[in-house]
Amino acid sequence: MVKAEHLVKRFGQNYALNDVSFEIQKGEVVGLLGPNGAGKSTTMNILTGYLSATSGAAFIGDVNILDDPIGAKKKIGFLPEQPPLYPDMTVEEYLRFVYALKGCDPDAKAREGHLEKICTAVRVQDVKKRLIKNLSKGYKQRVGIAQALIGDPELIIFDEPTVGLDPKQILEVRNLIRTLAKDRTVILSTHILAEAQAVCERIIIINEGKIIADERTDNLSKAIKDGFSYELKITGPQKDVLAALSDLPGVKTASATGERDADALCYIVESDRGVDPRKAIFNLCSAKGWYILGLEPVGTDLESIFIRLIDGTAQDAAPARRKAH
Amino acid sequence: MLAIYKREMRSYFTGVIGYVFLVIFLAVGGAVFAYTTLFSMSADTTAYFTFMLIFSAIVLPLLTMKSFSEERKLKTEQLLLTSPVSIPGMVIGKFLAAYTVFAGALIVNSLSFLFLYRYAAVRTGVLIGNIVALLLVGGVFIAIGLFISSLTENQLSAAIGTIAVILVLLGVGLLGNLLPASFFLRYILNALSIFTRFQTFANGYFDLASLIYYLSVAAIFVYLTVRVYDRRRYN
Numbered sequence: 001m002v003k004a005e006h007l008v009k010r011f012g013q014n015y016a017l018n019d020v021s022f023e024i025q026k027g028e029v030v031g032l033l034g035p036n037g038a039g040k041s042t043t044m045n046i047l048t049g050y051l052s053a054t055s056g057a058a059f060i061g062d063v064n065i066l067d068d069p070i071g072a073k074k075k076i077g078f079l080p081e082q083p084p085l086y087p088d089m090t091v092e093e094y095l096r097f098v099y100a101l102k103g104c105d106p107d108a109k110a111r112e113g114h115l116e117k118i119c120t121a122v123r124v125q126d127v128k129k130r131l132i133k134n135l136s137k138g139y140k141q142r143v144g145i146a147q148a149l150i151g152d153p154e155l156i157i158f159d160e161p162t163v164g165l166d167p168k169q170i171l172e173v174r175n176l177i178r179t180l181a182k183d184r185t186v187i188l189s190t191h192i193l194a195e196a197q198a199v200c201e202r203i204i205i206i207n208e209g210k211i212i213a214d215e216r217t218d219n220l221s222k223a224i225k226d227g228f229s230y231e232l233k234i235t236g237p238q239k240d241v242l243a244a245l246s247d248l249p250g251v252k253t254a255s256a257t258g259e260r261d262a263d264a265l266c267y268i269v270e271s272d273r274g275v276d277p278r279k280a281i282f283n284l285c286s287a288k289g290w291y292i293l294g295l296e297p298v299g300t301d302l303e304s305i306f307i308r309l310i311d312g313t314a315q316d317a318a319p320a321r322r323k324a325h
Numbered sequence: 326m327l328a329i330y331k332r333e334m335r336s337y338f339t340g341v342i343g344y345v346f347l348v349i350f351l352a353v354g355g356a357v358f359a360y361t362t363l364f365s366m367s368a369d370t371t372a373y374f375t376f377m378l379i380f381s382a383i384v385l386p387l388l389t390m391k392s393f394s395e396e397r398k399l400k401t402e403q404l405l406l407t408s409p410v411s412i413p414g415m416v417i418g419k420f421l422a423a424y425t426v427f428a429g430a431l432i433v434n435s436l437s438f439l440f441l442y443r444y445a446a447v448r449t450g451v452l453i454g455n456i457v458a459l460l461l462v463g464g465v466f467i468a469i470g471l472f473i474s475s476l477t478e479n480q481l482s483a484a485i486g487t488i489a490v491i492l493v494l495l496g497v498g499l500l501g502n503l504l505p506a507s508f509f510l511r512y513i514l515n516a517l518s519i520f521t522r523f524q525t526f527a528n529g530y531f532d533l534a535s536l537i538y539y540l541s542v543a544a545i546f547v548y549l550t551v552r553v554y555d556r557r558r559y560n
Contacts, residue, residue: 048407049407049558050403050406050407050558051558052558052559054559069411070410071409073407073409074409076407078403078407080403080404080407082400082403084399084400084401084402084404085399085401086332086336086399086401087399088339089335089339093335097328097331097332098404098408100327100328100331101328101329101404101405101408101410102408102409103409103410147404
């Protein structure tokens with residue numbers, strides 16, 4: 001459905017994308033994951049024809065976006081990072097405009113039926129008559145999603161669809177995307193790992209314009225779980241605690257951070273791959289009469305994963321990086 | 326293209342810009358018409374149209390200043406450029422919308438001349454020549470305005486830039502007239518001047534070269550606007 005072949009995008013001397021290749025099959029839901037400035041939006045903008053690549057090619061279906069931009073764009077619904085809304089239009093007027101812009105069936109009955117279906121799907125029926133400028137951010141985002149669905153495109157691309165939304169709105173938008181993804185190919189960009197994990201079946205991690213991992217979500221989650229680090233807050237003499245922790249089976253290293261929380265000291269424990277030392281730690285502290293004031297895994301955030309993926313330990317942690325098709 | 330044309334037309338009249346333009350154009354046009362013909366007891370329309378030419382240079386940027394700059398500011402150009410619409414289609418849709426408002430205002434204003442027929446012998450050829458010339462020049466001004474608007478996301482900068490470019494194009498003819506007749510440069514400046522060519526039409530002569538000149542200049546600026554968008558995709 002989507003093929004990116006050696007995409008390079010240079011802005012002056014800086015590479016926004018540097019030899020990015022991947023292929024997405026019909027019906028896949030793929031997350032483009034990376035920190036701000038990683039090249040996610042640039043990739044999406046190239047796929048949608050908004051930007052041209054310095055070199056390389058992007059195909060939507062069999063159509064090269066440069067050879068037949070209009071043919072390729074007919075297959076795409078795109079929600080950019082900032083929804084492209086005209087504040088002076090009502091939701092209804094705006095959706096009718098996008099419907100005409102996409103060259104859909106001009107018959108008024110067909111149009112109203114199609115728009116009604118979309119408004120119901122994204123739940124904006126009750127604000128159809130309202131000016132877009134008066135809508136909340138959550139509703140604006142939904143209207144943005146609605147415009148992307150017009151014309152029943154085979155491929156839907158969402159660029160950071162939950163940025164700036166409150167937690168309730170984020171959940172609503174995620175659920176909506178999950179529903180939409182049932183019968184469409186979806187590409188979603190985000191810098192939130194949990195979001196990609198919640199919605200996507202495959203994750204492409206991109207950093208500094210390069211793909212650093214391309215894996216199925218379940219494999220990536222497993223890779224993340226392997227070799228956890230834990231932050232502990234334990235009362236008790238530092239020397240004894242460190243010695244006891246280090247002796248626990250499956251614990252690779254234990255070190256004190258030097259920080260305090262009430263009368264507890266903070267420690268970092270790194271476990272061997274595939275070993276969860278939490279029960280052993282609990283039993284140890286219970287036996288010694290030490291209190292555990294905190295025990296939480298660290299290093300599962302995106303930044304840590306990046307570091308692990310980049311510094312080579314990822315070679316072990318992550319199952320083989322999938323090669324571009 | 327039609328969808329963009331309709332949206333532009335709608336945006337002129339759901340906001341204030343369309344009304345402001347029409348009120349200013351019709352009010353000033355009516356006043357100048359009354360002053361140069363009725364009050365002066367004259368059937369000569371040349372002064373009126375010469376004034377309207379200069380006046381159009383100042384008020385037409387009202388119609389074009391937000392055409393692209395606003396799209397850029399609101400990021401709605403991303404919708405237009407990722408929809409199955411060609412860039413020339415997008416530019417021409419906006420051009421035609423601005424042109425419709427301008428041409429409508431000019432034609433309504435020109436209806437005033439029907440009064441003159443009751444009181445004086447109006448030279449119809451000259452009158453039609455003037456109207457056609459102003460319609461052509463309006464197209465050039467709108468194309469320039471769209472081009473300048475595509476370069477910035479600030480409406481005020483777009484308006485001021487448009488007025489400046491138009492005044493330069495109007496001024497080159499006047500500059501040429503200051504040069505001795507033997508200077509070749511004078512010939513070139515007059516050939517490039519919007520104003521000099523306008524006078525040919527205004528005298529009631531149909532000048533094919535001037536017609537081609539106006540259409541070409543408008544087409545060049547429309548093309549340059551398309552190129553701005555084409556080029557932006559690569560930068």
